[in-house]
Amino acid sequence: MSAPAPVGTDASRTEATFAVEVSRVSRVFAGRKGASVTALDDVSLTVEPGEFVSLIGPSGCGKSTLMRLIADLDTPTSGDIRVFGTSARQARLNQKYGIAFQQAGLLPWRTVTGNIELPLELHGAGKAARKNRARELIELVGLSEFAAHYPDQLSGGMQQRVAIARALAESPSLLLMDEPFGALDEMTRERMQNELVRICGETRAAVVFVTHSIPEAVFLSDRVVVMSPRPGRIRDLLSVKLGATGERGENLREDEAFFHAVSQVRELLHGEAPNAVRGVDSR
Amino acid sequence: MTDTSVSLSTRSSDVPAKPVRRRRGQGQAGRRFLTGALGVVLLGALWELYKLLGPSEGVVVGGMTLLPRTTDLAMPHLWTMFARVFEPVTGAANAIPMWLAVLQASLFTLGIAAVGWLVGVSVGLALALIMQRFRLAESAMLPWIILSQTVPLIAIAPLVRRWGAQIEIGAFSWENWMSVALIASYLAFFPVSVGALRGLNSPDANHVDLMRCYSVGWWKTLWRLRLPASVGYLLPSLRLAAASAVIGAVVAEVSIGLRGGIGRLIIEYAGSAGGDPGKPWAPIFGSILVGLVAAGFVALIGLLLRRFRRGEVAA
Numbered sequence: 001m002s003a004p005a006p007v008g009t010d011a012s013r014t015e016a017t018f019a020v021e022v023s024r025v026s027r028v029f030a031g032r033k034g035a036s037v038t039a040l041d042d043v044s045l046t047v048e049p050g051e052f053v054s055l056i057g058p059s060g061c062g063k064s065t066l067m068r069l070i071a072d073l074d075t076p077t078s079g080d081i082r083v084f085g086t087s088a089r090q091a092r093l094n095q096k097y098g099i100a101f102q103q104a105g106l107l108p109w110r111t112v113t114g115n116i117e118l119p120l121e122l123h124g125a126g127k128a129a130r131k132n133r134a135r136e137l138i139e140l141v142g143l144s145e146f147a148a149h150y151p152d153q154l155s156g157g158m159q160q161r162v163a164i165a166r167a168l169a170e171s172p173s174l175l176l177m178d179e180p181f182g183a184l185d186e187m188t189r190e191r192m193q194n195e196l197v198r199i200c201g202e203t204r205a206a207v208v209f210v211t212h213s214i215p216e217a218v219f220l221s222d223r224v225v226v227m228s229p230r231p232g233r234i235r236d237l238l239s240v241k242l243g244a245t246g247e248r249g250e251n252l253r254e255d256e257a258f259f260h261a262v263s264q265v266r267e268l269l270h271g272e273a274p275n276a277v278r279g280v281d282s283r
Numbered sequence: 284m285t286d287t288s289v290s291l292s293t294r295s296s297d298v299p300a301k302p303v304r305r306r307r308g309q310g311q312a313g314r315r316f317l318t319g320a321l322g323v324v325l326l327g328a329l330w331e332l333y334k335l336l337g338p339s340e341g342v343v344v345g346g347m348t349l350l351p352r353t354t355d356l357a358m359p360h361l362w363t364m365f366a367r368v369f370e371p372v373t374g375a376a377n378a379i380p381m382w383l384a385v386l387q388a389s390l391f392t393l394g395i396a397a398v399g400w401l402v403g404v405s406v407g408l409a410l411a412l413i414m415q416r417f418r419l420a421e422s423a424m425l426p427w428i429i430l431s432q433t434v435p436l437i438a439i440a441p442l443v444r445r446w447g448a449q450i451e452i453g454a455f456s457w458e459n460w461m462s463v464a465l466i467a468s469y470l471a472f473f474p475v476s477v478g479a480l481r482g483l484n485s486p487d488a489n490h491v492d493l494m495r496c497y498s499v500g501w502w503k504t505l506w507r508l509r510l511p512a513s514v515g516y517l518l519p520s521l522r523l524a525a526a527s528a529v530i531g532a533v534v535a536e537v538s539i540g541l542r543g544g545i546g547r548l549i550i551e552y553a554g555s556a557g558g559d560p561g562k563p564w565a566p567i568f569g570s571i572l573v574g575l576v577a578a579g580f581v582a583l584i585g586l587l588l589r590r591f592r593r594g595e596v597a598a
Contacts, residue, residue, distance in 0.1 A: 073492050093498045105489040109511050109591040122497050122507065150593050 018082070019174050019206035020047040020070055025079030027065055027232075039065040040076070041231035049084075049173060052200060052207045054217035055225045056265065062232025063210045064178055070208060071099055071176050083174065095123065097174040098167030098205075102182045104159035106151040112138065112162050113147045119169045137165040140199060157188035164196070168203060175200075175207045181216065190253070193219055214269070218242070218261045219253065226268040236268045327361050334358050359560040367561030368568070381562075385548065385569040392532050392544040393573045395460055399467025400528040400577070404521065406468065407475025414476075415483040415509070416501065425480075432473050436531065440466055440538035459541045466539075467531035471524040478520025482513025514591035521584065525577035533570055545569045 027040040040062040047053045055063040068074040069081055072092040083091035091097060098119075106115045116134045125133070138147050141161040151159055160180055167175055181189045193216060200207055211217050217224045218240050228235040240261045242252055252258055334353045341357075342350035351357055368385070371378035410428065414421040443465055447457035486508050494504045536546030548566035556563045585592070 071496060073495060092496060095498070097496075099493070099496050101489050101492070103487070103489050105487065105493055107490070107508070107511070108593045118507070119497050122499050122503060152593055 017049075018046045019049045019051065019084060020045070020208060021082045022046070022066070022070070023080050023082075025066075025069060025076045025081060027062070027069060027074065028077045038231035040069075041233050043079070043232065043234055045225060045234060045237075047174075047206050047208060049206050050204050052209065052220055052222045053225060054209045054211055054221040054223070055227060056211055056214065056217045057227030057232075057235075057269065058212070058229050060232070061227040061229040063227050065232065066227075067176055067178050067208055067210050071097065091174075095119075095170055096172060097176050098170065098172040099176045100160075100163045100167045100178070100180045102179040104151070104156075104163040106159055106162055106166075108151050111148050111150055112143060112154070115151070115162055116165045116169055118166060123170070133169060137168055140168070140202070141165045141195070155188075157184050157192060160184065160192065161195070164199070168199070168205075171203070173205055175205045175209075177207065178210045179212070180209075181213075182211070189213075189216070196220060214262050214265045215253070215258075218258060218265060224261075224265055226265060238265060238268065330358070331361060334360070356557070356560050359564070363561040364564040364568075367559070368565050381565050385545070385565050388543065388545045388548045388566065389569040389573050392529070392536065392546065392570070393576060395464050395536075395544065396467050396525075396528040396532040396573065396577065398464040399532055400471050400525055401468075402464065403468035403471025403473075403524055403528060404475050407472040407520075407524070408479050410472070410476040411479035411483055412505075414480050421480070428473065428476055431469070436466060436470070436534055437538055439469070440535050444539050459539055462539050463532055463535040463541050463544070466535035467528040470527035470531035474520040474523035474527065475517070478516050478523075479513055482516030482520075483509045485516060486512045511591045514588050518581065518585045518588070518592070522578060522581045525581050526574060529570070529574050529577050533573075545573060 022043060022045040025040055025043045026038065029037045029039055031037055039060075043062070043066060045053075045066075055066060057063050065074065069076050070083065070088060072088040081088040084096055086094070086096070107118065110118065113131075113134045116137050117130045120130045120133060135147070138144055141164060143158060143161060143165075146154060146158065151162070154162070160183075164177075164180065167177075181192050184192060197220060207220075209217070209220060219242070222239070222241045224238045224240055225234055226236045226238065227233065238261070242255065242257055242261065333350075337350060337353040339353050341348050341352040355363070368382045370381055372381050372384050410424065414424060440462070443462045444459065447459075447462045447465075450457040483505075490508055490512075491504070494508055499507070532544070533546040533549070535541075536544040537550055541547065545566050548569070549563070552563045552566055
């Protein structure tokens with residue numbers, strides 16, 4: 001993040017150093033007959049460049065809403081979101097982030113290659129450049145044999161890999177992922193997690209990862225954001241960082257520190273008094 | 284680490300969940316054709332069987348004819364109908380063979396129906412696009428579009444003809460065949476507008492979100508996402524529109540009194556049923572032919588667009 005902020009104030013300079021900066025954001029959905037739902041209430045959060053941050057919490061805690069706000073798929077009722085120093089909207093227009101959803105969301109009439117090329121094509125990349133980039137990414141996600149296959153010929157895990165490759169197509173410095181492995185079976189899921197750690201190590205992108213799986217959050221993240229529902233708030237932030245990104249492997253899942261972190265997150269999720277554990281590992 | 288995870292990705296549980304779907308094989312296509320042909324043969328057999336076994340005056344209960352008469356005049360043999368096709372139209376020395384007359388009339392009607400189909404499909408697609416783009420347009424127009432189909436064809440045919448007759452711009456003057464095509468398009472636009480609207484709105488919220496993330500506008504979203512996604516909905520609409528255009532053309536020929544088409548021929552030949560029972564059937568076969576060609580044309584479009592129909596259950 002060497003890009004200097006044009007404005008001379010200190011505030012704007014520090015803003016530019018964060019991949020994502022969420023300050024005092026609320027999102028209220030207006031319901032019918034005046035009843036409204038507060039999906040997010042006064043949420044603040046920062047993500048460093050290259051940092052892997054998981055949002056975890058029960059359904060309705062607003063974790064997906066928060067991700068959609070960062071992606072500018074929705075606008076906050078109050079508060080401010082900045083992505084690499086610009087507004088969320090500007091970041092979207094500048095294609096600062098790549099995104100992957102729970103459903104792979106591949107276009108069924110395009111091959112694996114065609115799907116990965118889609119964002120490049122939409123933004124006017126040349127044919128040769130598209131082809132090369134797609135080949136690189138297909139290799140990165142280990143689908144070289146399936147480049148010419150259509151989505152309906154792939155398993156769920158493979159489709160999700162294509163979706164991740166597509167999210168990475170334009171080498172974004174921020175990846176937004178909304179439960180991308182939520183629909184996969186446990187075995188495929190763990191393998192995908194291993195690969196995601198590797199891919200993130202290679203691409204050095206910051207990641208905001210929404211999940212409701214504790215081991216997943218702990219295994220993948222540098223920091224875990226524990227959220228609570230009704231209204232959606234950040235209950236606690238937990239630094240985990242079990243080994244450098246890209247060097248975490250299968251054996252980490254057997255590690256003492258891994259279990260410790262898992263039970264910590266679990267306590268935070270279920271604990272009635274979040275303040276009781278404050279100071280242990282949170283920030 | 285990198286090595287192991289790459290090799291992991293090709294483990295056995297990662298093979299495609301579904302077997303690679305093959306396009307319908309030659310043998311299966313042949314069998315489908317045979318089943319279809321068998322249906323037609325069965326229908327013919329039923330006709331002949333009833334003609335053989337049914338009472339010649341039909342089944343009449345309390346003055347109401349429940350089952351038709353089986354005389355040669357009311358129900359000619361299939362071979363009478365087919366033989367008639369290869370005889371001259373009339374007893375006159377210079378009369379052309381029946382099949383040629385019917386073929387000419389069929390081509391004439393097919394041409395008009397095709398123009399009506401093209402106009403109808405264009406209008407239907409345009410309406411669907413406008414309704415997709417503007418929510419207000421949908422609520423304003425959709426009820427009228429549905430209502431438009433409740434107007435009986437017989438009622439609008441003379442109107443269209445009368446209005447058309449007043450149009451004369453320079454060298455262009457409205458002709459009767461245009462009225463027929465217009466009525467055909469009036470029937471054809473409806474299924475297209477409704478089907479295309481459903482198709483254009485069919486992409487998942489996921490896909491629409493994705494396009495927003497890519498910050499592409501409505502036109503690019505239309506071209507890359509909505510139109511390809513609508514193909515599965517559009518094809519049945521196009522088929523319906525083709526059938527409607529043919530029916531519309533045939534009926535409008537009759538109500539407008541346009542000569543040269545299959546509709547006129549049906550009316551003309553029906554008059555000679557008394558002395559020549561095979562004759563009225565020839566133009567009926569002709570209209571079936573027109574319908575088959577129209578359906579075949581749409582099937583061809585479907586074949587060209589089959590890439591966009593993946594995941595759709597074979598119909």
